Amino acid sequence: MYLETITSPADIKSYTVAQRTMLAQEMRDALLKRASIHGGHFGPDFGIIEAVIALHTVFDSPTDKIIYDVSHQCYPHKMLTGRVEAYINEAQYDEVSGYTNPEESPHDFFNVGHTSTSISLASGLAKARDLAGRRENIIALIGDGSMSGGEALEGLNVVGEMETNFIIVFNDNGHSIAENHGGMYRTFKELRETNGTAEDNLFRAMGLDYRYVADGNDCEALIAAFSAVKNSTKPVVVHIVTQKGKGYQFAEEDPETWHYRMPFDIETGALKHPYTDPYQEATKDFLKEQAKTNPNFVFLAAGTMGGIGLSPKDRAELGNQYVDVGIAEEHAVAMASGLARGGARPIFGTYSTFFQRVYDQMAQDVAVNNSPAVFLSVGASIYYMNDVTHLGFFDIPIFANIPNLVFLAPASLDEYMAVLRWSVEQTRHPVMIRMPVGGYEESPYPVRTDYSDLNKYQVVQEGADVALIGAGNFAALAGAAAAQLEAEGIKATVINPIFLSGLDTALLDRLKEKHRLILTLEDGILDGGFGQKIAAYYGMDTQIRVRNYGLSKEFHDRYSASELAREYHLTAEQIVADTLFALKG
Template sequence: MNTPILNRIEQPADLKQLSLAELTDLAAELRQVLLNKVSHTGGHVGPNLGVVELTIAFHTVFNSPIDKVVWDVSHQSYTHKILTGRKQAWLDPQHYDDVSGYTAPEESPHDYFNIGHTSTSIALATGMAVARDLQGKSGNVMAVIGDGSLSGGLALEGLNTAATLNSNLIILVNDNGMSIAEDHGGLYGNLAELRQTNGQSTNNLFKAMGLDYRYVADGNDLQTMLDTFKAVKDIDHPIVLHVHTEKGHGYQPAITNKEAFHWHVPFDLKTGEALHPATGESYNDVIHAELEHELTDEKTPITAITAAIPGAYDLKRFGRKHPDRYFDVGIAEQESITFAAGQAQQWLRPIVFHSGTFLQRAYDQLSHDLGINRLPVTIMVKGGQISAGDPTHQGVFDVAMLSNIPNLTLLAPTTKQELTAMMHWALHQTNGPVAIRVPGNDVQSAPLAADFDAHKMRTVHAGHQVAVLGVGSLLPLAQAAQKQLATHGVDATVIDPRDISDPDGATLDALLADHQLVVTLEEASLSGGFGEKVSRHYGNTAMRVLNLGAAKRFNDRETTAELLHEFKLTPDQVVKTVTDALAN
């Protein structure tokens, strides 16, 4: 049996000693290594399989880290990491968690930024190129950006700046005809035209912006990529390499199901089927039921808008039924919000479906276009959970961001009934934008009172002395703590806050009569969060308030269980926090 070529690769320089046949064999080895790990751990499958050859070619031709490559999103940097001294994290299960799924400067001198969001690489690379020139240094600077990422405004801003530079800059557009899902937007017609004409069409976005241009028809051919990189190495002006690749190349399930295998949970390598598929009712089911009710029964003029993450909400289910009311604006979070603002101003009732960690990219639009104008746009927000796969995808900052925008209401449902009622209320009120934080736990169910009011706190259990307020997905924690406190002789009140942008002052004031301690629980950063609002409310009273939630920091590769324990968000720890406070 032949010794794996990967055994001989410790740093990029080792590639320069290999023949084309050996590099080709290495590509096959890398695909198997990549698939073996992600099938066990989950991860970005398709993006990484598509760039194996161009990554090998880059590190064979160029001299990293003197020559620098910036990976947009960096979710396609697995091969880059393996070739730059971190292969053990793919070869040994005991080291699977040693490295991030994205580039990380603390790991290697071959990485320059922690990047997990899209459309940033060109702007970053232009800055690096200018810094190189002003310092009199040498070396190539390359940005690798997917075609899907070009729809982000910052990518176009970066191209605009790149065209003004008069020195080395290589922009590799990795065009696989896909974003997370399919591409959406006018520029993709031009990319398709360039592919169809082998780059010869006179209609050329990149040339129109003043950039040199070269098309590469087969970016999954190693010899082609080696020749291409040799031709542009040390170029003295900015150039766009438009490289056509196949997302998921080399693994048929990832080719057949490109969207599903953009990022995939652990799966059976032979079949591509998820090892632990989700079962039972989901909050997506609840959302879709209300969408159909509003459109069909209530005749509400709703639209559904997403910024390239339809899978997070299964939105294509809605799009298939109502294609004229479904809009995917591509990776363009700012556009999604202002697009909705325009619709709302003209009497439609748009619903924008977002991930909290991506929604932050549209902060100005949330504040300026929605908040100031009091436009009744509904925003569904997922991902509001304490987790720490990497520092770029943190779900705990949305409350501080959204709850402090004037005229915007942020709601945190705790059950499917509340989620439905809040959606209905948001779609029929006219006071301003409403964001609804979709619970991150399993679907909860509880009867809804006839006098439901999204702004009024719900008392789940009436006690005295201590009140525990569990925001959204942490209401079950509050209830579990209440049951344990009862064994300590403490009959704690449990409250579902609902509106976490403007807490219900009447309910809070009522607690002053027979409570001495209020504890808030939230899966959000304590800094700027709901608990601080409650503490401020009681500031001039004798009420003692304790806030439990996430620290204001970027977590990295810690498990959710570890973080919940650190933040004292387990039933035993909540009980100890309460009993210690009462004892003191």
């Protein structure tokens, strides 16, 4: 056995062909077992194993610097850089992140979880190296899906004239998360079909040298190619063709499903704990209904199937009313604005963490022009993805403060569907919707169908002394705390604001008549958030006190959601205890 003995890349540099072959198999076996128990990115890692072995055989990390785009494919790299126990010892599976992380190892240079960044990041390293007079190799490893992102193309354009050592390993497996979209992929296909000789070559057009490796899972061919470009004095692309999911039949046959996989049975590939998200399922039904009844309806995605799990069958049903722009959220937002101005009814859906990339387009291309496009934000919650690169709970300060943009946070499935339908039917405002995570199982009040009266909050329960304003995902938490307060003899007012982008000043003024304590609860950071707007509105008013519940402004990483909630008193019991103490003061 080889894998258990590897503590650094130096350990594999003298391996024979046979030893490298055995090592690759051991790595696949370990990754398969770990993924079946722990879950994680699957297809990208299985496809890149030979390339990572070859990179660490030829180059001298960490002196030579390898930058992983998205870092979906970094597990094999971690196995060869001193972190193998996290992949072969079940008790240590959680000791590394799913992405490159400089805090873990000097072989990692950036925390990277968003796509299309590697060339730009590596170009900065290359320029810094040149300024310092050093000579190490700089390598950016980027997949074909990531190449559709604007930042990747901007990086290529800059690197093309740097005239220095810069090596791009272009990992072409014919897939993003699902299939690739965009005109460049026809030319990549031509390069594959012509063994890299097609005249239409994006990389040469950008001023880079170019090499082609037809079998990117042939470790010896990769070692030869990497050796040929090591210490190059000009930017060069090594185009390697790999098989996503290589070595596991289910992943080879269905690379989309197996891009990322929750724990599964190795023999059957079946999930151990199948789960269906009712919000996603309802959204998919709504999109199909819209596509059938409204020829002007369009759903836009940016390489993540809208963040709602649209299957190949779902996408086929939507037909040309489904547009995947590739990893290009900025383009999607601007295109949505153009669609809305052209009379279409667009929805662009993606994860909240990726909406962070589009502030300027939302402000300039959409809101300044007041284009009535709809934006569906998925996973905006502490109870969703918890890796530092994929946090989705920074959205309220980012988007609730853009003029003209109506930002809605429904609190139940019925309310979400009503908000979604209204948003698509109305043509006066750009609208962003926070898809609920959790929320009320059933709405405790009649759900309205018209939200044209902007910033009109929903009073769930009338009370006195204390008012709890629970936004979106935390509306149900406000209700739960109110129920416990009632058991203590305090009937609190409960309010679901729905609107995150404005204040119901008439309601806030009315609360002063019977209340002395206002509690705001939001599933996000407090600085610049919803609760601070309420507190600022009451300002120096001595009749009423405001307490804001939410998270601190920091990058929480791989946290336990329940522990984080308790740390910030985001449980009904803690809110009640705080309230009883405050009322005694």
